[in-house]
Amino acid sequence: MRHRLIVPGAMVAASLLLAVPASAAEPSPGAPGVGDPYYPDYGNGGYDVSHYDLRLRYQPKTDELNGTATLLATAKQDLSRFNLDFALDVSEVRVNGEKARFATTGAHELRITPAQPLAKGEKATVVVRYSGTPSKVEVSGFTSWLRTEDGGVAANEPEAAWWWFPSNDHPSDKASYDVSVAVPDGTQAISNGTLQSKRSEAGWTRWNWRSRAPQATYLATLAVGRFDITTSETASGLPVINAYSKDLGEHAGAARASVERTAEITEWLQGYFGTYPFDAMGGYVPNTDTTYALETQTRPFYSPDDFADGSNTSVVVHEMAHQWYGDSVSLKGWKDIWINEGFAAYAQWLWSEDQGEGTARELADYAYASRPADDDFWKVKPGDPGPDNQFHSAVYDRGAMALQALREKIGDKDFFALLKGWPQQHEGGNADVGDFVAYAEKVSGEPLAELFDTWLFQPAKPPASTAGLKAKAAPEQPESWKKIHTADHPHH
Numbered sequence: 001m002r003h004r005l006i007v008p009g010a011m012v013a014a015s016l017l018l019a020v021p022a023s024a025a026e027p028s029p030g031a032p033g034v035g036d037p038y039y040p041d042y043g044n045g046g047y048d049v050s051h052y053d054l055r056l057r058y059q060p061k062t063d064e065l066n067g068t069a070t071l072l073a074t075a076k077q078d079l080s081r082f083n084l085d086f087a088l089d090v091s092e093v094r095v096n097g098e099k100a101r102f103a104t105t106g107a108h109e110l111r112i113t114p115a116q117p118l119a120k121g122e123k124a125t126v127v128v129r130y131s132g133t134p135s136k137v138e139v140s141g142f143t144s145w146l147r148t149e150d151g152g153v154a155a156n157e158p159e160a161a162w163w164w165f166p167s168n169d170h171p172s173d174k175a176s177y178d179v180s181v182a183v184p185d186g187t188q189a190i191s192n193g194t195l196q197s198k199r200s201e202a203g204w205t206r207w208n209w210r211s212r213a214p215q216a217t218y219l220a221t222l223a224v225g226r227f228d229i230t231t232s233e234t235a236s237g238l239p240v241i242n243a244y245s246k247d248l249g250e251h252a253g254a255a256r257a258s259v260e261r262t263a264e265i266t267e268w269l270q271g272y273f274g275t276y277p278f279d280a281m282g283g284y285v286p287n288t289d290t291t292y293a294l295e296t297q298t299r300p301f302y303s304p305d306d307f308a309d310g311s312n313t314s315v316v317v318h319e320m321a322h323q324w325y326g327d328s329v330s331l332k333g334w335k336d337i338w339i340n341e342g343f344a345a346y347a348q349w350l351w352s353e354d355q356g357e358g359t360a361r362e363l364a365d366y367a368y369a370s371r372p373a374d375d376d377f378w379k380v381k382p383g384d385p386g387p388d389n390q391f392h393s394a395v396y397d398r399g400a401m402a403l404q405a406l407r408e409k410i411g412d413k414d415f416f417a418l419l420k421g422w423p424q425q426h427e428g429g430n431a432d433v434g435d436f437v438a439y440a441e442k443v444s445g446e447p448l449a450e451l452f453d454t455w456l457f458q459p460a461k462p463p464a465s466t467a468g469l470k471a472k473a474a475p476e477q478p479e480s481w482k483k484i485h486t487a488d489h490p491h492h
Helices: 010-018 249-259 262-273 313-321 338-354 360-369 393-425 433-444 449-457 481-488
Strands: 047-059 064-075 082-085 089-095 101-105 109-113 123-132 145-148 151-154 175-184 188-191 194-201 204-215 222-225 227-233 239-245 281-285
Touching: 089 101, 089 109, 175 188, 175 222, 188 204, 188 227, 188 239, 194 239, 239 249, 239 262, 249 281, 249 313, 262 281, 262 313, 262 338, 262 393, 281 313, 313 338, 313 481, 338 360, 338 393, 338 433, 338 481, 360 393, 360 481, 393 433, 393 449, 433 449
Parallel strands: 047 175, 239 281
Antiparallel strands: 047 064, 064 123, 082 109, 089 123, 101 109, 145 151, 151 222, 175 204, 188 222, 194 204, 227 239
């Protein structure tokens, strides 16, 4: 309840006006983007989301999606209106229970004006009711919704959320999730985290998934189709849920032989990166015609093509390494993609070493020698590759070489302490390349700015001496090389 204060005398009234604090300034709109230099209109300003509750109904035959999204958000400023990133049709928006005005602007902006402005620090409940056919919706000429013969899949990077739920679509705003999806009986709905419950009624089955740990929007996934689902538990009691489309054909055996080793590979990765940061794990392989894999949190997406040449544990290593590097510790901005991909690629080198298929040093030697100094590969800067080169092979290969150079410089003891300490230092949060450089200097006690500048930021082939690499010899291709490049080089 608001009280009106009446004070006699113009002088007193004027003094009160002068005393109004700056925080009582007129509410203003939140920015339509977070200002990421790679994607200025991705994400939004003015608020943070702490939780998404998505209640969906999907019909595979027609690709029709109906949903109600409830977002729990906190205003970061006195907020007159704010945006969500979304591309489907919206029928109603409510903020704190009251109907709000809304309009679509730009390529993927839902602009919301609440009935009452939000005060800085105020917690708000935002409800959006919507519908659409995701595969028919294009933004800037493409769709991130993957249509399959028996359903659809949301899995892509740097954006996928716009096609199935409204969000603050930037990795800097992470949240927990509840995803509840009703699909026709005989069809399965796969998402992140733990399966809380499943129940059938009137020909429809509702699958209820929960992701408790902070999760970036592009790491949220949904797959609807006809899957064979396997379940087990790790030695520590974590649920392992894997899913395979029933029509994978000749790829089915290799896919299962690889993805079913997820728990074993994750246990192995813990030796390098520390305790697994989430409460579930697994993977899924829908029958898409894509050629990439993606580290969707707790349950990576794999393309059938990843297993076209047989079993490939290297791709599982790459995506599960991302659970620490990229998922638990997420990038602050998209220019920091090396924090994700360089480390996941290096994990494959460590796996190769463990499997006797080529050491990390041998892989670095081969990667270095296989590209001459005038190759355009060396013009890409892994520490800031630019949006057009965000998933360039240099971010992976040169990014992993940078880590081998660091290992040679500071020695195995500090290097492996660094690999394990970094995810613990920033668990559940965000970090950038500069943060990693500072942490590496702290752990090793050595100045490393020049080394990182040479390997991550100079558009030229670094001298071999900076990483102890072989400059003249033409090393033999390590046995693991082709598998590694099948795994991570068809990009998102």
